[in-house]
Amino acid sequence: MKTTRREILALGAAGMAASLLTGCETLEQRLTAATLPENALPPPNLPVHSPVVRLLNRAAYGPRPGDIAYVTRLGIAGYVAEQLAPETLAEEPILALRLRSLADTLNPDTGTLFDMDDHRVVEALREATLLRAVYSRRQLSERMVEFWTDHFNIYAFKGQGPQLKVVDDHATIRSHALGKFRDLLGASAQSAAMLGYLDNTANMKGIPNENYARELMELHTLGVHGGYTQRDVKEVARCFSGWTFENHWHRGRFRFKADMHDDGPKCVLGVSLPAGGGVKDGERVLDILAAHPATAEHLARKLCTHFLGETSDSWTRRLAAIFTASDGDIKPILLELLTSADLLSAKPILKRPLDFAVSSLRALNADTDGGVGVQRHLESMGQALYAWPMPDGFPEAAHFWTGALIPRWNFALALSGSRAENTRLDLPALTGAGKKSGLTPHDTLLEFAFSCSPQDPALSGLRALTPQYPNLAEYTAVVLMSPAFQWH
Amino acid sequence: MLSTRRGLFALGALSALALTAGPRSALGGVTVTSRKSGPPGDVLVSIFLRGGVDGLSMVVPHADDAYYKNRPTIALGRPNDTRLALKDRVQDLDGYFGLHPALTPLMPLYAAGQLAVIHACGSGDQTRSHFEAMATMERGVSADTGPASGWLARHLETAPWHNSSPLRAVSLGTILPQSLRGASNVTALTTLADLRLQSPFGGGTGRFEDSLRHLYTHDALAEAGQEALSVLKTLNQLPASPVLTKHSSYPADDLGNGLRQVAQLIKSEVGLEAACLDQGGYDTHVAQGTSAGILAGRLESLGKSLAAFAADLGPERWGRTTVVVLSEFGRRVAENSGLGTDHGRGGAMLLLGGKSVAGGKVHGLWPGLAPEHLDGPGDLKVTTDYRNVLADVISMRLKNPNTAEIFPGLNASSLGAVHG
Numbered sequence: 001m002k003t004t005r006r007e008i009l010a011l012g013a014a015g016m017a018a019s020l021l022t023g024c025e026t027l028e029q030r031l032t033a034a035t036l037p038e039n040a041l042p043p044p045n046l047p048v049h050s051p052v053v054r055l056l057n058r059a060a061y062g063p064r065p066g067d068i069a070y071v072t073r074l075g076i077a078g079y080v081a082e083q084l085a086p087e088t089l090a091e092e093p094i095l096a097l098r099l100r101s102l103a104d105t106l107n108p109d110t111g112t113l114f115d116m117d118d119h120r121v122v123e124a125l126r127e128a129t130l131l132r133a134v135y136s137r138r139q140l141s142e143r144m145v146e147f148w149t150d151h152f153n154i155y156a157f158k159g160q161g162p163q164l165k166v167v168d169d170h171a172t173i174r175s176h177a178l179g180k181f182r183d184l185l186g187a188s189a190q191s192a193a194m195l196g197y198l199d200n201t202a203n204m205k206g207i208p209n210e211n212y213a214r215e216l217m218e219l220h221t222l223g224v225h226g227g228y229t230q231r232d233v234k235e236v237a238r239c240f241s242g243w244t245f246e247n248h249w250h251r252g253r254f255r256f257k258a259d260m261h262d263d264g265p266k267c268v269l270g271v272s273l274p275a276g277g278g279v280k281d282g283e284r285v286l287d288i289l290a291a292h293p294a295t296a297e298h299l300a301r302k303l304c305t306h307f308l309g310e311t312s313d314s315w316t317r318r319l320a321a322i323f324t325a326s327d328g329d330i331k332p333i334l335l336e337l338l339t340s341a342d343l344l345s346a347k348p349i350l351k352r353p354l355d356f357a358v359s360s361l362r363a364l365n366a367d368t369d370g371g372v373g374v375q376r377h378l379e380s381m382g383q384a385l386y387a388w389p390m391p392d393g394f395p396e397a398a399h400f401w402t403g404a405l406i407p408r409w410n411f412a413l414a415l416s417g418s419r420a421e422n423t424r425l426d427l428p429a430l431t432g433a434g435k436k437s438g439l440t441p442h443d444t445l446l447e448f449a450f451s452c453s454p455q456d457p458a459l460s461g462l463r464a465l466t467p468q469y470p471n472l473a474e475y476t477a478v479v480l481m482s483p484a485f486q487w488h
Numbered sequence: 489m490l491s492t493r494r495g496l497f498a499l500g501a502l503s504a505l506a507l508t509a510g511p512r513s514a515l516g517g518v519t520v521t522s523r524k525s526g527p528p529g530d531v532l533v534s535i536f537l538r539g540g541v542d543g544l545s546m547v548v549p550h551a552d553d554a555y556y557k558n559r560p561t562i563a564l565g566r567p568n569d570t571r572l573a574l575k576d577r578v579q580d581l582d583g584y585f586g587l588h589p590a591l592t593p594l595m596p597l598y599a600a601g602q603l604a605v606i607h608a609c610g611s612g613d614q615t616r617s618h619f620e621a622m623a624t625m626e627r628g629v630s631a632d633t634g635p636a637s638g639w640l641a642r643h644l645e646t647a648p649w650h651n652s653s654p655l656r657a658v659s660l661g662t663i664l665p666q667s668l669r670g671a672s673n674v675t676a677l678t679t680l681a682d683l684r685l686q687s688p689f690g691g692g693t694g695r696f697e698d699s700l701r702h703l704y705t706h707d708a709l710a711e712a713g714q715e716a717l718s719v720l721k722t723l724n725q726l727p728a729s730p731v732l733t734k735h736s737s738y739p740a741d742d743l744g745n746g747l748r749q750v751a752q753l754i755k756s757e758v759g760l761e762a763a764c765l766d767q768g769g770y771d772t773h774v775a776q777g778t779s780a781g782i783l784a785g786r787l788e789s790l791g792k793s794l795a796a797f798a799a800d801l802g803p804e805r806w807g808r809t810t811v812v813v814l815s816e817f818g819r820r821v822a823e824n825s826g827l828g829t830d831h832g833r834g835g836a837m838l839l840l841g842g843k844s845v846a847g848g849k850v851h852g853l854w855p856g857l858a859p860e861h862l863d864g865p866g867d868l869k870v871t872t873d874y875r876n877v878l879a880d881v882i883s884m885r886l887k888n889p890n891t892a893e894i895f896p897g898l899n900a901s902s903l904g905a906v907h908g
Contacts, residue, residue: 199773199774203826207824207825208824210824211771218619224617230865350709382676389538390619392619395663404677405716406685406720409700461702461705474689474696477687477696478700478703482703
């Protein structure tokens with residue numbers, strides 16, 4: 001795919017679908033995302049949920065045209081290895097270009113960031129996230145960004161949250177999404193957005209504020225049954241007293257205020273911390289928590305559930321052991337999960353709204369600016385990004401999401417009927433690819449949507465509806481509304 | 489949702505009902521609820537204050553000196569403290585407790601006997617974790633054990649009447665609350681407009697609905713899909729401009745808009761039995777404020793929304809409605825250095841309704857705020873199990889006698905806060 005797409009770009013695939021964005025028009029026209037690569041269609045006679053498709057559904061936000069052929073060529077191990085080294089993957093030029101138009105707003109140099117309008121800042125961050133989820137070649141990295149964004153959830157609409165969340169997204173989540181957990185945890189603990197969101201800015205010598213300390217142990221590390229006590233909450237809070245951030249010069253930068261720090265001796269989870277530790281008290285707590293067996297288990301369980309849809313004691317033990325042996329490295333855990341035979345046999349997972357929207361856009365090679373045309377629907381489907389108020393992040397289990405199917409159906413209708421602003425499908429281009437293989441337009445659409453043979457029994461219900469929908473756009477809506485498309 | 493529901497049945501939560509009333513399908517013949525007849529009892533509106541509302545600020549023990557000692561900066565003024573402006577003093581309820589001044593819009597309801605307070609109320613959860621305490625309360629259990637389904641779901645599933653309305657239970661907001669986990673016919677909405685298909689293609693949405701009816705038949709989304717289709721159908725049958733409320737006194741926020749939608753559903757007589765709403769922002773670790781500030785802002789919205797809701801429904805419908813207001817825990821008695829409060833235990837619960845509550849009274853056993861009476865790190869003790877309040881509402885107002893199945897293991901004891 002890398003070479004193919006590059007070739008297409010080099011050929012200057014002008015004259016394809018017109019660009020949606022204003023500015024840089026000539027470049028944009030040549031770089032339009034709606035360009036279909038060679039081998040756009042999956043190979044014929046693929047069964048539903050084949051190994052490659054399952055991998056792309058879980059490690060990525062579903063296949064884009066051409067991805068099946070690409071992963072088939074690399075092999076599952078090859079693809080996972082490539083995804084685990086995202087820095088080696090050149091980004092899609094279209095992504096770089098569209099992100100460039102957001103760069104001014106999202107510059108993590110907080111000096112200029114703080115001059116921006118709150119609402120616009122969150123909007124831009126949402127756009128960037130959606131663009132990356134749809135177009136980035138570093139798909140596993142984007143998936144892990146979503147996972148950690150929930151794990152270290154920050155509600156962006158509290159205080160200076162909009163600007164600080166932009167910094168957090170860059171310096172905490174994205175910088176460490178595939179790294180060592182201790183580094184991620186350390187960055188989060190010094191993230192101004194987190195310190196503000198969980199009130200550590202008010203945690204001072206004298207009477208500590210427990211909010212951050214509690215969620216640090218309950219959600220970020222040990223888990224609620226991880227063996228800590230009320231006393232530990234109080235002691236950890238003392239350790240983090242004085243952890244705050246700059247509010248004027250270098251706004252948003254971490255700052256340890258020694259005069260607000262409780263420098264007496266402390267005891268955390270049975271470990272004594274002598275007096276006079278200063279900023280090292282907090283770092284010491286993070287060391288203890290990151291290395292604690294309960295943390296390994298907690299993360300093992302969450303990651304397994306995220307990628308396999310369920311967990312078991314044996315999986316938890318296995319992943320926790322890898323976590324501990326690798327000193328908290330995320331990559332070997334992902335390698336174990338994504339190359340396991342259980343990935344193929346695991347039950348389907350109900351797509352959350354972001355997954356549903358992004359997988360639709362990817363499967364049908366949509367051209368989108370990631371803006372309000374899609375975001376509006378994410379909100380009514382229940383997943384307005386960075387707006388989950390509680391520190392536990394958006395829920396994953398299916399039963400939280402089944403009450404809001406009508407908004408999903410409305411997204412499917414809007415996308416198919418070209419009613420989502422700055423988001424377009426090029427159905428003639430898709431059906432053109434099928435024509436070469438002798439497929440009808442409707443069958444071509446099924447193949448792009450599900451990456452399997454349209455004759456697969458799982459699609460018989462949808463295929464039987466073909467005669468009722470001579471208008472392909474309407475049929476597209478039905479396909480995206482169908483129960484089959486809600487799972488991955 | 490499906491597996492949970494199956495789990496609920498498999499756990500035998502319904503076994504007692506099954507023995508006495510036969511299988512659920514047979515109940516269909518017993519009572520058939522038409523659009524106009526509805527279930528025998530009240531409509532239940534459950535409002536969950538997320539984050540742990542500070543019960544001691546919501547319903548202030550102004551006659552307890554320990555309250556003022558523990559809260560040198562964030563205490564609310566005594567009702568007779570003439571040094572303060574009226575708006576900075578609590579609204580006296582009974583000479584001992586008073587409502588937060590931001591809840592003043594509820595005073596007429598209290599005076600009319602339509603608002604009751606249950607103080608020092610809560611669950612057995614000791615973790616002081618939002619998520620554990622919320623899960624405990626929404627599951628309707630006392631601590632970690634017991635059924636995984638929600639208490640409201642178990643009420644709906646054990647109710648000895650049949651109501652096939654797709655709008656039997658709604659949750660405002662798009663994420664379903666755990667209290668409804670395991671219930672059939674649950675719909676999430678933010679506005680009623682979300683519950684209509686908006687097709688950019690000509691020719692109406694009927695074809696799409698027909699196709700979806702065929703497609704949503706066999707996978708785990710079949711039931712949810714069919715429920716959504718029934719919702720579309722029901723709302724399509726409503727007059728184009730239903731009993732749209734002209735009431736303008738609802739605050740223009742999530743709670744105000746949510747209660748406005750619930751009032752519309754009640755007036756439309758679409759078979760609504762239970763509605764769940766959330767109000768967030770109660771985790772006031774920092775700068776919670778006094779008569780103004782973060783907490784006051786939330787409570788002001790709560791008070792205004794509830795007062796508008798009662799007025800909007802009118803005496804007849806308000807007389808067939810019961811509102812419960814709960815939160816996962818109360819907050820620590822002593823204020824913290826950030827002029828806020830940390831997670832605590834006992835809190836205050838509100839009950840409202842036109843005819844349903846023994847209002848004009850603060851119920852429950854007050855444990856006091858002296859150090860020797862506090863729980864754990866310095867929290868108000870729980871002297872009333874919140875489930876006993878809910879059990880009274882369910883049996884006396886909703887007319888579902890199966891509270892033993894809904895709250896397994898509850899040491900039942902009526903508090904007298906609900907009228908039969």
